[in-house]
Amino acid sequence: MTDDPQIAYTAHTSPRNRRPRRLSAAVLTLATIVTAPAVFAGAPPICGTVIVPPGVGLGTPPGSVTSLNPLLAKSAYDTEASGLLYYGLLWVNRDHKIDWSRSLATKIDVSTDDTTFTVSMKPWTWSDGVPVTAADVKYTYDLIRKLGPTFLNYGTGGVPTLIKSLAVLSPEKFQVVMKHPVNPDWFELQGLPILTPFPAHSWGKYTINQIWRRQSQPSFVKVVDGPYRVVSFRMGRHVVFGVNPTYQGHKPEIPRLVMKFLHSSGAVIAGMKTGTLDIGNLPFSLWQAGRRLQNINLLRMTPNWGFDFIQINFRNPKVAFFRDLKVRQAFADAIDQKAAIKLLFHGMSHAQHGPVPVDPPTFLSPSARAGKYPVGYDPARARGLLDAAGWKPGADGIRVKDGRRLEFTYLTYAGGATAMLYAEMMQQGLRAVGIQMNIRQVTFNQLLALSHRPLTWEAMGFGWSLASYPSDGNQLETGGAYNQAGYSNKKLDRLIEAVRTEPGDKALYAYQDYAAEQQPEIFFNEPGSVVMVRNGLKGIRKSFPSTGSWSPQYLHWALPQCTARVAENASP
Template sequence: MNRLPHVLSAFAGIVLFSFALPGSAVTAATSMTTVTSVGLSPPMNVNSLLPVVNNDSSANAQIISLMFRPLLWIGTNLKINWQQSIAKNINVSPDRRQFTIHLKNWYWSDGRPVTAEDTLACLKLIREYGSRYPNAGMGGIPDIIVHAKVINPLTLQITLKRSVNPDWFELNGLSQLFPVPAWRWKRYSIDTLFKLQDNPDMVSVVDGPYKLQHFTLGRGISFIRNPHYSGKPATLEHLHFKMYTSDSTAFWALRTGTIQAGMIPHYLYAARGMVKDLKTCVSNGGYGFNYVTLNFTNPRVAFFRNVKVRQALALAINQTQIIQIAFHGLGVPSFNPVPTNPDTYLSPEMKKLVANPALAYNPSTAKRLLTEADWEPGPDGIRMHDGQRLQFTMMVPDTSQTLIAVAEMLKADWQAIGVDMRLRVVPFNLELAKLHPHGKWDASMIVWSYDPDYYPSGDGLFNTGGGGNYGDYSNPMMDKMIYDTTEKNGARFLDRYENYAYSQQPVIFLPYPEYVVKYAQNVTHAQLMEGVYSVDCTPQSLH
């Protein structure tokens, strides 16, 4: 997310940012201006205010969460935060098919109670939106639900088609449900709601900590504290977001005091001294992983189907060097689809690799694997097989200079083992448009964020036909292991899946960045955290 000016015209007379003289007291902030996605990604525009019908970008998700609270609030430790959840508790039947959800006494900003009927209305919207719903299939939603009924105004009962792992269904399925003001929206069709998703009139009644005050598409969005919020009152009276779409623009706005919180892009790390007087915390970058997705359906790069080629590509990557050079030491190794930080669901084997990443870096073994796969060095050092060069083109989104730097380092690492990778920097939207099975692309760099699929089971990512399985990877053993994580209780099933993913490399896993977040002296850490989304940010000193 990103920040704004000394004095915002919409809040005439309210001081948003103040400099303290030596020895003087710092007046606590009552307002903060920022940008979207601070500590998570480059800032983005907001183009939707409504749950369900939005495109699920991190910027939209952040803004919506300020106005509408989900049934289950998942903390940055990847556990349910019951204090911030609208649900009070959940009872699970012995056969793990029936979930009875009890709601707290919660209220809309107009004084009406939030009810189980409002939650059921969200599920109905998801069903009506169908395949357009960006999280369709995650946590089994909505097709795994065979029946949902309101028991009483504060109790909703959901019955599933099969027994499930409760952690998986709660963290990945039920976390998608937001009570919506059904009595106001029931007169609109799902297509009409889609058309009205950026209309401020649609969010005049909310149940979150903030109410919308002003929204200008492409310019900015302002919030005021919701005095009728049923949870802990917001720490800020006003919260404003500038719609910058460049992390360098946001950095200079931070430098001049136009915004009170922002992050230092990795490529501007040398300029950190310009904001040395601001407070510092280091973000874990959100719960996700970076990777190179491979197109298994493109005959031009059929060599990706050979596991030895994929293993060689992984073993050739010097993740420690990438972290030190491209991330300026701010990052963590990552060798499988279960994120490293926090390591809540990381297997013991993967924790050992993270602690000693040199174990996963072995160019000599990578060369041997390529030789075993019948790829021999050619005259220029690039490996050949039956007259074909071991060559492919990788798309890199233009949204981050850091990703481009990582791609250049990958190119060098792979060339050292006889692989010719060509870079193609493309607009992010073009990359997304091309990423589908049976397309003509070869490989592409992707950042995956687990939100709302907080339980990293892999469903939708690497199972056959999964919506996020861009390269159409298919492996019956992987399918079984992923299914087991969704059905069976116990960490051992998730451990088996992530260890198998490391051995098979359905994609090529990359290190994950952390980010330096800077914020004004009069902004508390608690206030900062209301202006960021889906990240943990640990206060630190920075030199």
């Protein structure tokens, strides 16, 4: 999100499918284009070059790239950058259908018992002339197995946890056999896209530890098959991309792309004003400042294909009260999402109460589609739930039970004004029903580090990006790779397993309705975003496809004065 109340915890999507998500990964659709008025005092754009901060179009705050290896990406920024280097096995569009024209795969044959998936691939070539083959897909699969939970998407779509075997049948065909029948839609949209091929002939000479140590070295990712190659990378400063001359897809029309690392919303506005940025997210906290910029187009995006949530720590005995369903439901009932959407996010989002995105409503259950959630903003009901759970108001209004106050500390990302405002709105809503939420701001890296130390935190805020099929086992099932909070519910586990194994969407509906009731984490809205684009920069619609995979190869400058200068900048 732009100036997000949470950081995109993009652990749930494949590098290609999430390639801006959108980490492995945001679902973006251009809705309106409005030319902003006012005065622009910046320099003209550099023809042949586009300069952007990481996270553009994702709605995330500005940040830095730290890894160039998609398998080792730690954030949306890493995935966005590394995803430009490699061509994905499958491309999934806004309608959650595979677009074969933009996929390395050409077809998938599924056995009648839903256990065997045979994938055919188109001819493709690495930048050093070596063919991309099914053996490279097998190499990726083997790497994921060796990396284990270190791999950000480990277990997503059953990769590799539910795969019995992956065999190479020919240079352009491989076969995946599952341990048991699975839901074909789930596996094809969530599992197979993770198997982006990586160059076995280049990477294969290194051990896992060596690959880990080289994840920030441009020389390691020299062999690519995507639209771009890395020209230079300066940690904390920028990464510069040039064209991969052997790329067989749409040739990049901009010969040089620069990701400039910024760390404040104000720096993005300043960059757009002075001409040192060509695209940037419009911070909600600086809404009017962005709209006053001249020669800038504002492009409205729909929310990321995911949701925001407050992760509550079931492992920490200091907040054992979170294990009580009534307390969790009261928590959700105390958050006025609609007020926040109106006041902070300019009406660009919708309230979210469960684990399946509401925008678009493609996979919503009938009850969710009708807006019938077991929780929602209702302070009176929240007070009744807390009364029933035995929490009585103390002298200062904060509830007490067995001598213990209903109080916890919430960790949120430091650096965004809107993030703090949303946290304060939640704080006020919770206090009104008798819950004390203390707010502590930390850096994103601290947030991630603390999440793996159960006794060091009580609640923290994240954003969660989903793959094209919105099951969420890694985060919510018992022992899930990203279930740092320690939540465990046997019924939810069974429902998640049914999503994986039963064809159709009936199991998905049952899972999401039950999760909305149980609130294993407190779900709330993922805001949309507005992207600022300098006049004369074209190809935006194709560069921000609906799946959220950032595709800058479609960008081009249309200003007449640029024509003669493009060739001058062709070699960064």
